[in-house]
Amino acid sequence: MPLVLDDLMAPEAINDPHTYYHQLRELERVHWNERWGGWVLTGYDDVVAVLRDSDRFSSDRMAYLETELNAEERCLYQPIFAVLAKWLVFIDPPDHTRIRRLLNTRFTPRAVEQYRPRVRSIVNNLLTEIEPRRRMEVIHEFAYLVPLTVILELLGAPALDRDLIKQWSEQIGTFFFLRADEPRRREIACEGVTSLVNYLRPLVAQRRESPTLDLISALVACEDQQELTEAEIIATCVLLVFGGHETTMNLIANGVLALANHPEEWDRLKADPKLIESAVEELLRYDGSVKATVRWARSEAVVGGKTIKAGQKVLCALSAANRDPEHFPEPDRLDITRAPNPHVAFGQGIHICLGAPLARLEAQEAIAGLTRRLPAPRISTPTLDYHPTVVSRALRNLPIEF
Amino acid sequence: MTSTPVQLTVRIDPHKCVGSTMCIQYAPGVFALNADRQSSVINAAGEPAERLRAAAEQCPMEAIVLEDANTGERIFP
Numbered sequence: 451m452p453l454v455l456d457d458l459m460a461p462e463a464i465n466d467p468h469t470y471y472h473q474l475r476e477l478e479r480v481h482w483n484e485r486w487g488g489w490v491l492t493g494y495d496d497v498v499a500v501l502r503d504s505d506r507f508s509s510d511r512m513a514y515l516e517t518e519l520n521a522e523e524r525c526l527y528q529p530i531f532a533v534l535a536k537w538l539v540f541i542d543p544p545d546h547t548r549i550r551r552l553l554n555t556r557f558t559p560r561a562v563e564q565y566r567p568r569v570r571s572i573v574n575n576l577l578t579e580i581e582p583r584r585r586m587e588v589i590h591e592f593a594y595l596v597p598l599t600v601i602l603e604l605l606g607a608p609a610l611d612r613d614l615i616k617q618w619s620e621q622i623g624t625f626f627f628l629r630a631d632e633p634r635r636r637e638i639a640c641e642g643v644t645s646l647v648n649y650l651r652p653l654v655a656q657r658r659e660s661p662t663l664d665l666i667s668a669l670v671a672c673e674d675q676q677e678l679t680e681a682e683i684i685a686t687c688v689l690l691v692f693g694g695h696e697t698t699m700n701l702i703a704n705g706v707l708a709l710a711n712h713p714e715e716w717d718r719l720k721a722d723p724k725l726i727e728s729a730v731e732e733l734l735r736y737d738g739s740v741k742a743t744v745r746w747a748r749s750e751a752v753v754g755g756k757t758i759k760a761g762q763k764v765l766c767a768l769s770a771a772n773r774d775p776e777h778f779p780e781p782d783r784l785d786i787t788r789a790p791n792p793h794v795a796f797g798q799g800i801h802i803c804l805g806a807p808l809a810r811l812e813a814q815e816a817i818a819g820l821t822r823r824l825p826a827p828r829i830s831t832p833t834l835d836y837h838p839t840v841v842s843r844a845l846r847n848l849p850i851e852f
Numbered sequence: 853m854t855s856t857p858v859q860l861t862v863r864i865d866p867h868k869c870v871g872s873t874m875c876i877q878y879a880p881g882v883f884a885l886n887a888d889r890q891s892s893v894i895n896a897a898g899e900p901a902e903r904l905r906a907a908a909e910q911c912p913m914e915a916i917v918l919e920d921a922n923t924g925e926r927i928f929p
């Protein structure tokens with residue numbers, strides 16, 4: 451086996467994960483990666499089976515990570531663990547069930563629909579400014595502003611602080627997304643977490659004094675009912691700020707790139723805006739923003755004919771599952787009318803993305819606004835540069851002309 | 853005092869269900885996980901109509917379809 455297939459961070463894997471995962475899937479759908487020290491799953495059925503089996507596959511990655519660190523490192527990581535260990539995405543039932551239920555009501559498709567007019571107006575205001583320039587850098591001038599503005603308004607955090615919050619959130623990302631290019635990633639992430647916590651704590655205290663209709667007030671009300679602790683509220687807010695915009699920002703950017711590379715699909719969407727829902731599902735499948743997520747086996751399990759031992763970790767490659775030819779005909783073809791399209795870009799099982807309905811809405815409004823107002827763009831850079839992470843499919847920037 | 857129960861038919865779209873288990877938490881008398889760990893209807897009349905409706909509303913995928921059993925009218929989504 452060529453050794454490069456064991457290197458999840460090889461430039462080939464970062465720049466073109468789809469080809470990399472095709473090669474790996476052809477070799478072995480359930481593959482032991484010696485270098486990473488865990489199993490890598492690239493087949494649709496195996497990824498779905500593991501993600502739906504939360505009894506045997508734990509999401510408690512902080513517990514796992516702690517076993518990989520020595521005492522001194524554990525101490526250094528403490529500020530990060532204190533918050534991330536309470537993140538919904540990193541906890542198992544019964545705590546997961548309790549917190550997920552409290553939050554779920556606010557994020558159902560019906561509940562988030564009320565934000566659509568607001569999202570549409572944010573998109574339109576941005577585009578009114580951008581349109582006459584005939585060029586933009588998609589990520590920093592457009593893609594991040596839509597979801598970040600929305601999640602801050604939803605939480606009840608002042609929009610004034612947007613740039614600061616963006617910066618702290620990026621700092622957390624160096625840790626969360628396993629950024630290999632950043633040797634100081636632990637210090638940076640600690641700084642990000644601490645700053646965001648210090649920012650949120652007074653906000654939570656203020657809502658405790660005088661509640662409003664925002665999400666922080668709703669969480670504080672749960673605290674009164676002893677359904678949530680203060681630490682859980684703060685951790686949840688950090689997760690929502692962080693998870694609530696980076697991923698959607700990347701989806702919008704990856705989506706613009708995919709459509710710019712397929713101008714016929716851009717024009718098709720422009721001509722028939724009703725296609726926007728299935729178009730966004732296809733963009734999620736084709737080049738979604740979360741490439742993979744990790745579980746560890748609580749007990750021995752057989753997956754795709756291989757025995758996964760208790761305590762071993764498993765990388766569920768969502769991007770690979772989404773292009774599994776056994777499940778999606780012509781998986782490498784972008785088809786904005788693909789149906790059915792049961793992609794796993796938001797995961798599967800009990801941890802299915804809480805923000806999926808909101809992310810869909812935001813991406814629909816962003817991509818619909820772009821295709822309605824602009825002609826198919828050209829990418830104005832010869833090389834695309836991706837952040838070197840296993841988890842996130844994230845361009846550093848995306849300059850376009852139109 | 854008795855209230856006339858609304859007769860509902862319940863369906864789950866298997867292309868949409870992601871096995872979140874939300875519906876099972878809200879209406880355990882109606883839904884249970886099948887072998888594929890997707891939700892399935894074990895007893896359409898297993899919960900009062902309000903709970904069934906609440907379960908359908910909590911589904912992150914809107915995979916649960918409710919119809920009036922008598923008129924066939926779509927009630928959710």
Ligand code: HEM
Pocket residue numbers: 509538539540550597601689690693694695697698701738739740743744768795796797798800801802803804805806808809
């Ligand atoms: C395109 C955008 C997004 C993508 C691709 C995405 C992807 C994902 C994935 C794959 C998971 C599951 C992780 C796992 O199973 O280990 C997840 C969980 C989660 N996401 Fe998203 N996400 C997006 C947007 C959002 C938004 C906008 C929010 C918040 C408003 C959000 C909040 C969350 C939360 C709280 C969880 C944890 C849910 C749980 O564990 O029950 N995400 N997301």
Ligand code: SF4
Pocket residue numbers: 864868869870871872873874875876890891910911912913914915916
């Ligand atoms: S709530 Fe929806 S997605 Fe979750 S298990 Fe029930 S039907 Fe499936």
